[in-house]
Amino acid sequence: MGYSSMSKEALSELLLTLREEYNQYLSLGLSLDMSRGKPNREQLDLTQEMLGVIDTPDDCFTENGIDCRNYGLLDGIPEAKRIFADLLEIPSGNLIVCGNSSLNIMYDMLVRCMLYGSAPDTEPWVKQGTVKFLCPSPGYDRHFGICESLGIEMITVDMTPKGPDMDTVERLVSTDPTIKGIWCVPKYSNPDGITYSDDVVRRFARLKPAAKDFRIFWDDAYIVHDLYPDKKDRLLSLFREMHIAGNPNIAYIFCSTSKISFPGSGVSVVAASDSNIAYTKSIMTVQTIGCDKLNMLRHVRFFRSAEGIKRHMKHHADLIRPKFDVILSIFEKELEPCKIAKWTKPLGGYFISLYVPEGCAKRVYGLMADAGVKMTNAGATYPYGIDPHDSNLRIAPTFPPLSEVETAAKVLACCVKIAAAEKLIAEAE
């Protein structure tokens, strides 16, 4: 029975039962962590053999005879560029293969925009006064953290089931020249697991910004991170669409193997138009002589091809799918009948996004913390850590073992019910 149709008395009685259940969880002395999108050990073991593929000196050379142990190759080794070119369906000349962190290359890209401008013929953003970014939300807390750190003002844009609210994006971008960029996680978005529709991608490709130095930061973090073998989202290529639209310089595209090989020792990639890549390299060459080429070579020798990466990802999916499924089935059983929450049922990515009644997310987070289950901070999925509805919670089920995920989901369902009942009782008073 939906909570909203229950009387205050019935709710109060229910709350007593729920608190009993909650107290039982408390007595378990749990210590679980569902706060970060982190692969678990079994997933990491899938890539273990990669560490042994380079052994002798002769193993260390690229196909064109470059010694990967030595200096050189600012934009990465050719065979790694080719694999990512296949994976992203972007010409290898439009790629730079970098070090272990796409977060780092996104940060560095924004720093270059701040200090040098986003193109050779533009002013550095630091010299332009106020700089603003659009932040489709809920979104990735670390994206927002970069903006906050660099003093870039964030404007929240709502997410829809097909991607960011493009009417709002188009209106703001076309009229406000202080809006210099937008963060996007276009496939299996963090945290909603939404993949942008073809129409949304095309509207991004055709944006006509008031700021000519505007850039889309397109974080394709979950490009091959499907959960189900026969149901997967397909993302239209922004790279292709922006070229078709005659708008080739509008976006930087990022991806990495953090959740394919090793989060701590993966490789990352940035892709962009010819002129954006040339410009980026002209500044990067001052910063470094090159990223770790041996690690690129390890990835090439282990995965062999884009197809090899896709095959590998099926094993990841097999390991984490049950964790998503158990949460969804507990939510369906425990929360569905109460009509107090909604949640996403993603086909890929790393998160389930849970929407509890307005004003209840922090309460649920606190109840979870008290019960020993660490969640991503309530509010973290919004700019400045402030969820205007205090409603969204990000669930990251991959790291704990399945049994712990199951327990955590049960505790979570209980906490959501408590918070919802408390709210309805308070409202009835």
Added chain:
Amino acid sequence: MGYSSMSKEALSELLLTLREEYNQYLSLGLSLDMSRGKPNREQLDLTQEMLGVIDTPDDCFTENGIDCRNYGLLDGIPEAKRIFADLLEIPSGNLIVCGNSSLNIMYDMLVRCMLYGSAPDTEPWVKQGTVKFLCPSPGYDRHFGICESLGIEMITVDMTPKGPDMDTVERLVSTDPTIKGIWCVPKYSNPDGITYSDDVVRRFARLKPAAKDFRIFWDDAYIVHDLYPDKKDRLLSLFREMHIAGNPNIAYIFCSTSKISFPGSGVSVVAASDSNIAYTKSIMTVQTIGCDKLNMLRHVRFFRSAEGIKRHMKHHADLIRPKFDVILSIFEKELEPCKIAKWTKPLGGYFISLYVPEGCAKRVYGLMADAGVKMTNAGATYPYGIDPHDSNLRIAPTFPPLSEVETAAKVLACCVKIAAAEKLIAEAE
């Protein structure tokens, strides 16, 4: 016989002979490269076994149980910090172990100064108008490249055999608040191979800058890069001295294993005071979740200790010492009697610094290029690539095989003689 005491006629005759010798070199169709401080393949092979030391999943854990394959540990793994702490004689809490490039961390450090300020209570340098750096010269071209790229004005300070001219450094730093920093390669300096004297280090530690946000960028790139087993320079610890002087925040100290393990896949380190490290980490945490910990672990398992690194460096020295020696002996035989040039005889590092007659460095560089021997650009060792005396040439003997180094040194001696004779003849006209 010294060229300067020769008649114009004798010089002209000599020049004909020299040009004949040069033409013979031309006819060899050489293609040699002595332009960059790059280890050669034999040196890289010394570290080959490092690539195999991590194999099984259990190998991937730190001493305190952190899985290096996964996210985390912004400041590096504890065992790597300990080894570098021993090597640098700096407490491990004052270190951050980073990725494969100390150039990258120096660049990033300067970027943080530009965008955030060099300390929490100071203005970002981009908001302070003109920012200047002192550049002891000849120096490292990539240091100067960072300043030029970021729009930091460079002021050349002369090098002396004991380090930078400290009278000038102290006078400028204490009076001009727009001077925000200085580049130093304090041991086996690039390119002169000079190690700063104890007095110079102490004067750096006691600097009283007009700018309270002034920082010394202390690039200890050649900390264990001795060439001779029984003759080595000793550098006083700036870290200790600046703490003794009550000036703990004045410097950032950098080093890396680029020329210890692999230039493309080493680890780098930044060291600083408690408050500088805390401040740096507070910004770095926005940029990355952490650098490649597996590669840190490889270094730890292979080298085992600071002593292990020092032992390893003796094998490097054995490989590159003959290359330095052959150049020095050719210079002694070919150039010494002519009294036209001087050069350094370093006890370590990667370079020999050659001073040809004023106005002749570019000419020598051009003659060398025409003969198929690539040198570091004449002027590259000075800010903006302009050597005020057009005199200094940096010789990087490590990369080519010994036989090629010998040939290149002979060609170089010949080219120096030609340029010197040409100059004296022109002056006599």
